[in-house]
Amino acid sequence: MPTENSNHGADVKAQSLSRIYRMGDSLIPAVDNVSFSIESGEFVALLGTSGSGKSSLLNLIAGLDTPTSGSVAVAGRDLARMSREELARYRRSTVGMVFQAFNLVPAMTVLENVELPMRFAEVPRQHRMDRARGSLARVGLGHRLNHRPSELSGGEQQRASLARALVNSPSLLLADEPTGNLDSRTGAEIMGLIHSVHQEGTTVLMVTHERPLAERYASRFIFLRDGKLAPSDPAEVSA
Amino acid sequence: MKAGDLVELAGRNLRESVLRNSLTTVGISVGVASLVAMLSLGIGLQHLAASRLAKSGLFDSIYVTSGRRMEGPRGRRENRKGPPPPLDEPVRKKMADFTGVAEVYPDVRFPAELRLSSAAPQSSASAENASTASTSPDTLSAGQSANGREYQLISGLPMSARQLETFDNMKGKYFSASDAPEVILQTDEAKNLSDKPEDLIGKEIVLRYASRHLLKDPGATSSAASEFGAASELSVYAVTPNESKLKVVGVVETKADAGIRGAGSAGAYVPVDLALKLEPMQMTQVRLAGDRDPLANSYGALIVRVNRSSQVEAVEDKIKQLGYNTFSLLDATRSLRKFFAILDLFLGIFGSLALAVASLGIINTLVMSILERRREIGIMKAIGASDGDVQKLFFAEAGAMGVLGGSLGVLLGWAIGRVINLGTRVYMERQQQFTPDDVWLVPLWLVLGAVGFSIVVSLLAGLYPAARAARLDPVQALRYD
Numbered sequence: 001m002p003t004e005n006s007n008h009g010a011d012v013k014a015q016s017l018s019r020i021y022r023m024g025d026s027l028i029p030a031v032d033n034v035s036f037s038i039e040s041g042e043f044v045a046l047l048g049t050s051g052s053g054k055s056s057l058l059n060l061i062a063g064l065d066t067p068t069s070g071s072v073a074v075a076g077r078d079l080a081r082m083s084r085e086e087l088a089r090y091r092r093s094t095v096g097m098v099f100q101a102f103n104l105v106p107a108m109t110v111l112e113n114v115e116l117p118m119r120f121a122e123v124p125r126q127h128r129m130d131r132a133r134g135s136l137a138r139v140g141l142g143h144r145l146n147h148r149p150s151e152l153s154g155g156e157q158q159r160a161s162l163a164r165a166l167v168n169s170p171s172l173l174l175a176d177e178p179t180g181n182l183d184s185r186t187g188a189e190i191m192g193l194i195h196s197v198h199q200e201g202t203t204v205l206m207v208t209h210e211r212p213l214a215e216r217y218a219s220r221f222i223f224l225r226d227g228k229l230a231p232s233d234p235a236e237v238s239a
Numbered sequence: 240m241k242a243g244d245l246v247e248l249a250g251r252n253l254r255e256s257v258l259r260n261s262l263t264t265v266g267i268s269v270g271v272a273s274l275v276a277m278l279s280l281g282i283g284l285q286h287l288a289a290s291r292l293a294k295s296g297l298f299d300s301i302y303v304t305s306g307r308r309m310e311g312p313r314g315r316r317e318n319r320k321g322p323p324p325p326l327d328e329p330v331r332k333k334m335a336d337f338t339g340v341a342e343v344y345p346d347v348r349f350p351a352e353l354r355l356s357s358a359a360p361q362s363s364a365s366a367e368n369a370s371t372a373s374t375s376p377d378t379l380s381a382g383q384s385a386n387g388r389e390y391q392l393i394s395g396l397p398m399s400a401r402q403l404e405t406f407d408n409m410k411g412k413y414f415s416a417s418d419a420p421e422v423i424l425q426t427d428e429a430k431n432l433s434d435k436p437e438d439l440i441g442k443e444i445v446l447r448y449a450s451r452h453l454l455k456d457p458g459a460t461s462s463a464a465s466e467f468g469a470a471s472e473l474s475v476y477a478v479t480p481n482e483s484k485l486k487v488v489g490v491v492e493t494k495a496d497a498g499i500r501g502a503g504s505a506g507a508y509v510p511v512d513l514a515l516k517l518e519p520m521q522m523t524q525v526r527l528a529g530d531r532d533p534l535a536n537s538y539g540a541l542i543v544r545v546n547r548s549s550q551v552e553a554v555e556d557k558i559k560q561l562g563y564n565t566f567s568l569l570d571a572t573r574s575l576r577k578f579f580a581i582l583d584l585f586l587g588i589f590g591s592l593a594l595a596v597a598s599l600g601i602i603n604t605l606v607m608s609i610l611e612r613r614r615e616i617g618i619m620k621a622i623g624a625s626d627g628d629v630q631k632l633f634f635a636e637a638g639a640m641g642v643l644g645g646s647l648g649v650l651l652g653w654a655i656g657r658v659i660n661l662g663t664r665v666y667m668e669r670q671q672q673f674t675p676d677d678v679w680l681v682p683l684w685l686v687l688g689a690v691g692f693s694i695v696v697s698l699l700a701g702l703y704p705a706a707r708a709a710r711l712d713p714v715q716a717l718r719y720d
Contacts, residue, residue: 045490059714062621064620064621064713064714064717065712065713084625084626085625085626088620088623088624088625088628089623089625091620091621091622091623092622092623092624095622097621097622099621099717103614103617103618103717104618105615105618105619106615107251107252107255107615108251116619116622117243117622117623119241119248120619120622120623120624120625120628121240121623122241125243155402164622165622167434168623175316199298238257
């Protein structure tokens, strides 16, 4: 789905970004004073062990969570300063998200799942079907439009999820362990699709704990350990 | 999100857990049905009572008498300064012009003797042998004709009295005009004239009564006046026997209640203008027959009929200001209206109780739905739904249950009402002493109001779940399994 946005990937700048969760009396710094930047059109892999704060950082960049302190700016706009309504608008227009657990709505068909973000974006009804079909065709799922997610294989579900993430033509694609629930062959197919999205100019930030995957597709790595940025250390990040 | 999408998604979500949502919706419809049933019963009863009261003529009329002859409590004469105002034609017209007044007519009641006319001119057969009518088989038996004489109270009624309950089941017709030479007989009284009172309809009867009229001869007037030793302006009346032929147009079963407009339990009714034309000596005038009466041309009493019973008070006050005595059953209607207001309130409260319980059902269903759809809400937020979108979606689901439940409930309430109406009709017909009436009345405003109320209650019930769903943290929700 090449559109205007696809050619202008969003840049990401994090400045002293912190997210501290409160668990009873204790404070848990999931993201601790992290600063980094991702250039427009880059493919960056976010690596770290389980519980290192990768997903928390991704949620902050996705605008699903708000930082305790610091700032994170996407395409020049500071998410920390946005209202909840503005964050929702940001999520539906700038960001596309792919999850490890696919997160499709089980009651809806594949086509309806892909159509859903366009309902929130108030895309006119007559355009929605075309765009949804186009997006599904692109991920190779044009023949399973009216199936429910439960009727699909894991790989197919992740394709549908990717089609949904791309349908509003985001400038930033956030992928949280997109191959985590897939066998290596289907995982490679999904990564191929993400790679093609990146090649059209979309900035991609992928959370993974699989070092080889990251090395194959990403142009740059960010390592996290205990919520802090860590220097590149293959021994520590390999799963 | 656009309204169309909202409705579509809400409908889809409701269908997803169809049993639970249907049960909740049925709960609402039962609530609405009970509200509709209760209120329509109240409205129906009130309507029934109001129409019966209106028909009784008790509650929309004011009985007006000249201040002069009214006696206060314990027989004390009320003290007034100066002579009391006359109750004459100009005053009648003046009262008729008051706002809210439907009509003003004099209360005319007089005793008279009713006799069968020796001939019945309406019958062409008897017209030929009019002179031998007493032997004609067409007229009623001669013996009865001779003996069938009876003094009765004759009452003058306006054309509007047709609506009185007395005339609901009358046989024959009502008066054709307010001065037509016609008479309506009361069955029991008419039995003196004929075994079958209905057969009298169309026949002619003779009214014998005492006529009281002003002596026109100035000489006679002055001599009579001097005889009484009164001032020259005093009027003098002659009371003479008189006769008038009247056609029987109708027979009524029941005696009119001794109300204001019912004009007492009279044995026969004549049109009021005809009654005035006859110049009968009225009941109230008997004891004044020889009295010095400066209010000669005045009516004994006027009956003022107002459009609505609520206007009685205002009109009565105005009439009192003119210096007349008035009498009405205002307080009775006031307490009756109060009774129905309280009855409606309680029926409404009891009816609403079921709806209140049903609204708890909505809250319960939606809260359950939030728990079930936690992850879905998280997904929707992750792909761009705002708090408002999620809130509106839950609101729409609550509203949809309200619309469906409300419509269903009105239908249900209406059906219950129909059944009860049918039941009461059958019962009343079996009892035979009641005219069957609908006790259940569902006006359009109640239908619309009930559906609207159900939607409002549903939306109120959806307020908390919708807010809770909107507040849901997407990060937490996505982690939820």
